[in-house]
Amino acid sequence: MATALPDKALVLTVTELCLYLKMNRESAYRLIRAGRLPAFKVGYHWRFNREEIERWRVAREKKP
Numbered sequence: 001m002a003t004a005l006p007d008k009a010l011v012l013t014v015t016e017l018c019l020y021l022k023m024n025r026e027s028a029y030r031l032i033r034a035g036r037l038p039a040f041k042v043g044y045h046w047r048f049n050r051e052e053i054e055r056w057r058v059a060r061e062k063k064p
Contacts, residue, residue: 012048020050021057 012020018028031037038052 010050012050012053014046014048017048017053020053 009016014025014028017023018025021028028037032039032046037048038056039046039048041047
């Protein structure tokens with residue numbers, strides 16, 4: 001069941017990140033392990049700062 005992404009959420013869970021970037025969980029975890037995705041842990045759970053993810057995404061867009 002898909003959940004709606006909160007409009008004002010500053011911190012995303014892995015599930016919310018995957019919905020936001022339209023990617024699967026395995027890809028997200030692979031990028032985290034490789035150190036290629038800005039993330040931090042809260043206990044055992046990965047979290048993502050939405051502003052950092054947006055900067056990361058924009059920096060990786062293909063420019064014509």
